[in-house]
Amino acid sequence: MTSDYIIQLKHISKTFGGIKALDDVSLDIRRGEVHALVGENGAGKSTLIKVLSGVHFPDDGAEIYINNEKVIIRNPMDAIRKGISVIYQDISLFPNLTVAENICIGNDEVWKRKLNWSQIQQLAESAIAKVGAAIDPYMMLKDLNLASQQIVAIARAISFDASLIIxxxxxxxxxxxEVENLYQIIDNLRKNNIAVLFISHKFDEIYHVAARVTILRDGKFIxxxxxxxxxxxxxxxLMVGRDVEYISMNAEKIWDEEVLKVNHLSKKGNFRDISFTLRKGEIIGITGLVGSGRSELAKAIFGLNKPDSGEIILNGSTITIxxxxDAVQxxxxxxxxxxxxxxxxxxxxVCQNITLSILKSLCNSxxxxxxxxERQLAQEYVEKLDVRPKDLDKLVGQLSGGNQQKVVLAKWLVTNPKVLITDEPTSGVDIGAKIEIHKVLRQLANNGIGxxxxxxxxxxILAVSDKILIMRQGSIVSVIDKDLATQEAILAKALGA
Amino acid sequence: MNDLLKKREFVMFMMLMVISLCISLIAPAFLTPSNLLSIVMNNIILAIMAMGMTLVIVTSGIDVSVGSQLGFAAIFVGLVALIPGSNIFTVLVVGVVSGIVLGLLNGILIAGAEIPAIVVTLGTMNIFRGSLLLYTNGKWVTALPAWYTSLYNTSVMGIPIPIIILLLVIGVTHFIAQHTRLGRSIYALGGNPAIASRVGINTGMVTMFAFAYMGALTGISSILYGAQLATIDPNAGTSFELMVISAVVIGGANVLGGSGSLLGSLIGVLILGVLQNGIILMRIEPYWQNVVVGLILITAVTLDVVNNRKKEERKKVIYVAEEVKAGGSI
Amino acid sequence: MIGIKRSHELILLLFFIGLIIIMSLLAPSFLTINNLLSVTQQMSEFGILALGVTVIIITSGIDLSVGSIAGLTTIVIAMSYGWSGSLVAAILLGILAGALCGAFNGVLIAKIGVPPMLVTLGTMTFFNGIALVLSKGNAISDFPEEFYFAGQGYLFGNIPVQTVIFLVLAILTSLLLSKTPWGRRVYAVGNNSVAAVFSGVQVDKVLLYVYIFAGIMAAISGWIISSRVSTARADLGAVYLMQSIAATVLGGTNIAGGSGTIFGTVIGVSVFAVLANGLNLIGVSPFAQNLLMGLALIVVLLISNMSIIKRKITIFIKLNFN
Structure with missing residues (x-):
């Protein structure tokens, strides 16, 4: 039983333009097993999936075994035919085709030169039934919500006799x-001897569903x-190679001056009755589950999501953004x-990105x-934020995540803002850059920015904020002072427990 | 989407009805069988080519060379018809084959060299027309034999041949679009080009097919063109591509790809045809036609965007996600 | 990206130089000052049109209505001269009409968000319709002698007036694009309009001005055409539509937006003009010009897409012979 591997990968390497995205990675998945794949952003998870699903061809020396038999995966369709299907985050199917078509497209059994619709419908219905769902096969995919679209993708995988669903x-x-529902589906798959490779950042889920876990770091098997x-x-x-240790930084000084005051701000379906005050020199952390209305609130303050009611007061005067x-002004x-x-x-x-928001003020007569x-100014901020390489003419797209984020920060710093809103400022950057960005944010606050x-x-949130707002379902459910906050307490409030 | 499309076709159909009603109130001659037949007969070529253009636009392509293709194939067909011993069959083969060759050339350049369709067909538009003019030296093809020119007005079992051809083209195109792997691949490619190849679609082949099929239909149209007019001008079909594209767009096809229906395009053709006919019957000076057609086009595409946006707004209510991204997340 | 762009401009420049050498070998009269000046005269009208088109394509838009705008302008100038008697007022009104047409496109595109190709497909017909209605489909040729200066006159002895106008406008557009905040924003919008919004760029305003700019260029072009042929007619300018788009793309402006230069467009326009002029001198049928213009566009793009083609061929061989 233990040696009953549905798939084994050995010596998988993949080089893009001289950079090794994967370096001698191996992965074993047993039949009917739920296997978690974890690693930080950039650890090589997506590249590995793409190799497994035939999107990328691995470098020489790679060995892939399916049912203990050495195979070559030539292209995505080949992978699917060999029993490996991927459910992508964005579904990656055809919004303008019906559910039945999306399930059957490319399936040699029914997807013939001349299509037989009753055959297609039958296959689609039986696949949906196997997932344990009820979806009208004649619906257009784009008329379904994402959870149902995901079920369609899983049904598609089942109809191809997948033995591994990624x-x-x-x-x-x-x-x-919907997550509960998905757990049930995964359980179902497992019972039918279909293995699942589960990629997630969420430990609760991993410990809930997975039997085994493979850890990648920097493109290497750990x-x-x-x-x-x-x-x-x-x-x-194992994932980060060291314990995560953010440096908690306290404010040097928080002025009494209120830079930004939000009063009873509401927008239907986004957020309701939001009030808070941001003082000069203060960092407010806003957290909550994704979909709790945080980003929508931020966009409302930045003028990109018009609120229905409420007011925004900047430095004592009510403004309309x-x-x-307007927000930049x-x-x-x-x-x-x-x-x-x-x-x-x-x-x-880099230079043109940094100055994009203040072009007018750089004008001569x-x-x-x-x-x-322009270049002097950009140079100054490239030095200040330590953007590497220090090349003003480098295309921003060619920088690493952390340095790109510094460029975005620089773009705002040159505007001399009174208020700076950052939404997930460290997503997708490495740990070193995260700490640097935290330092920059604290530095800004110390210079009097809210x-x-x-x-x-x-x-x-705990490391950078002076005050923490917790949002749930569009409302601020709690305001906690930094010194009194713990992860557990915040999570409890955010969940409504 | 189906609902939206149906709705869109329905809206355009109502528009057609309203226009027809207005015209028939002012010009009673409009609503007579012979006039209605003449509207259809005058727009056969537009309708046939709109069928092909619909598929091209669904792939998110566009073909502005079809006017030149039409002229090219028509001259070719005319020259062959002049050769003694040629018959309907030879003319048919020459028309269709030359159309396919021209369309395929577009397809190869678009799919093979990844040059955007608008740019390629802009180039080939000039190449086709230029080589045609060079070859004919600007001379018309005239004195076409009677067996050929009578084609347009001959009826089989009471139905004029052009209408039979149109019905065949509609039937075949519908069959391809709805009941074949290839046709569904056209829609799939337009709907999500990034992943089409991942489900085994040979995107290059599908693109080439769409353009070649467009060419084939242009070839068929070219045969009717010469038969209808009895003389063929090497400038035949100049700017006709814009009529074809307009009809398809009025019919609801999206130039960004993925959506477009044959029924919608046929309604688009009828709207253009009815307007043209009505303006003459109502004794309105003909130069008003472009104003009306332009306004209809602008209104149709603007309403599309406004409606879609409303739909999106309604979808955009959040509170959907409640997952835990906090805690021990990295 | 920059590498690709540069390589395209280089290919085009080499192509252009090669073309000039061939033409001067085949037609001795080609490389004379007077002939070269007349080449510039021939390219000015659609060159000016192409300036506007270039700016639009950089924003990843397209404008199929510029030819119709040019035609409409000729009618507006002729008619307003008819009742005002003032040539200056008439020309200004014509240019205003062009700006309004551009603004009409711009509002639908920038404020309502209709795809540019669809809007301008509609307005191409619509503007042409207005011109036809205004002129009742007739040509108008009641112009005073001074009106012909822009299209038929010469400065400093033998420099065509329209060449000067074209050069001035080309330099102006180039400066606008490369030096002013608006130009920077035009590129930013074409590259990533979402990020531009998130940087506080008023994308709708930028786009609105882009289409107004193209409308003005089309109007100026229409004015010069009308002055050269001593006539106003609704369909004047229509022939230049596809040419101006083709010359822009030939000049290296990416149809997907975000890159392109006025220098490239001027070269693109020049290639077409040299082809037309040279073939004429050699005595090749004017019908060959269309053909060669189309070929030039396709060939240059094929060469600059050579890496893609090579890759495809390699994959094809790999799939079929391995």
């Missing part, structure tokens, strides 16, 4: 009820354990959660951008 952060878009043999602190240690440009900066999509002009240089002045840090990561 789930990439499957719960990140689900409600708690360890594989039965889940009961490794406790959480140990798992963290109708656009992001008032001295509010916003470091968004999705750096690539929302934070950076990837194909533009001819209404043209004074390039010398800072708001939104984060899901409780140790981060």
């Amino acid at each position: 789930m990439d952060e499957p719960t990140s878009t689900l409600s708690s009820g 360890a594989a354990h039965d889940i009961q043999d490794v406790d959480r602190p140990e798992l963290i240690r 109708a656009s992001s440009n 008032y001295g509010i900066g916003y470091v968004p959660e999705n750096r690539q999509l929302e934070g950076l002009i990837g194909k533009s240089s 001819y209404k043209c951008v004074d390039v010398t002045k 800072v708001i840090v939104i984060s899901s990561e409780l140790p981060e």
